Amino acid sequence: MTESNDADGDSTPEPDGFRSARFQRSETGGFVGVRTGAATATGQFDDLGLAEVDPVDIPEEDPHAERRRRRRPRAPRVWLQGGTTTLPWGWMLLGWSLVSLGAGVLIATTAGALVGGALGGWIAQIVLWVAMLAPVVYAFSRSVPRGLxxxxxxxxxxxxxxxxxxxxxxGWLDEAAAGTTAWPALASTDGSLAGVDWLGDVLLPALVAPVVEELFFHAVLLVALYTVFRRLTRSHAIAGVGAALVSTGLFVMLHQLTGSLGATWAAAASVALVGVTGAALVLVTGRLWGAVIAHIVFNASAVLLALVGTLLGVGGGITLA
Structure with missing residues (x-):
């Protein structure tokens, strides 16, 4: 017999051959008593309602299992899957973006009509771009959608x-609408490249306008629309189609209100193609820059063709059939 001291200091005899016992969780999740030494007596755990098992029968627990159980779920890889980065991109942002765009179009149109001439055109363009960039700055100051x-x-x-x-x-659409395709040319004071407005007719349309429009329509507006539709429908497909259609419709409407579209249906169709292609790129890749580059290439190629036409002095006189 061996003795052990209890909490009051009294000695309690233990059966011969019994050293100690410990409890360990089994595979089923319950606790079992395990003797670490030989025990001659039986029924040591009967009063506790626990079963005795041999230590060799209990598999060793993976030391990393608890860490894996406590590991937080992985964050979404892109904003299309939701997550905390798109929490502020909802109804409030969508509403303020549309209000800003509408106010910009109204003020730009009024300023252009009141001032008139080249100065009025410049004022209208600056006012419109400020109205489009204000929601962009506000949105990205709150959060940046993951991967956008x-x-x-x-x-x-x-x-x-x-x-x-x-x-x-x-070009194919223009030919289908008009029957012919004329080579474009830029307005020039002396009929040559020296008289071209390089800032207003080359740099701004080719580089600045595409970036501003893509940031507003396919960074802020498209993401906000997608987030709102996804929360309403719980469907990524419906949200993507709805966001692409609405953003493209507003994109075409803006060009119509600002007088950027031509007199034929081909111009509206071309702008719609640019809008829906940019929206599809953002929705498929989750990134913005493919749409920005495509828009820049589309605009810059038109400017380049017009520069060639101005250099050759054709002024729209060459017809490509």
């Missing part, structure tokens, strides 16, 4: 290929 501004080299490839394809499709 990430760049991959495939974005450059998509943008170049689709931008050229859109320009070719635009």
């Amino acid at each position: 501004l990430r760049f991959r080299w495939t974005d450059l490839l998509f943008g170049l290929v689709l931008g050229v394809a859109l320009r070719i499709a635009s």
Whole structure:
């Protein structure tokens, strides 16, 4: 017999051959008593309602199992899957973006009509861009949707290929609408490149306008629309189609209200193609830059063709059949 001291200091005899016992969780989740030494007596755990098992029968627990159980769920890879980065991108942001766009169009149109001339055109353009950039700054100051501004080299490839394809499709649409396709040319004071407004007719349409429009329509508006539709329908497909259609419709409407569209249906169709292509790129890749590059290539290719026409002095006189 061996003795052990209890909490009051009294000695309690233990059976011979019994050293100690410990409890361990079994595979079923319950606790079992395990003797670490030989025990001659039986029924040591009868009063506790626990079963005795041999230590060799209990598998060793993986030391990393508890860490894996406590590991937090992984964050979404892109904003399309939701997550905390799109929490502020909902009804409030969508509403303020539309209000800002509407106010910008109204003020720009009024300023252009009151001032008139080149100065009125400049004021109208600046007012419109400020109205479009204000929601962009506000949205990105609150949060950046995960992966939206990430760049991959495939974005450059998509943008170049689709931008050229859109320009070719635009030419086909113009030919279908008018029967012929005239070579474009820029307005020039002396009929040469020296008299071209390089800032207003080249730099701004080719570079600045596409970036501003893509940031508003396919960064802020498209993401906000997608987030709202996804929360309402619980369907990524419906949210994507709805966001693409609404953003493209507003994109075409803006060009119509600002007088950027021509007199034929081909111009509206071309702008709609640019809008829906940019929306599809953002929704498929989760990134913005493919749409930005495609829009830049589309606009810049038109400016380049117009520069060639101005340099050759054709002024729209060459017809391509």
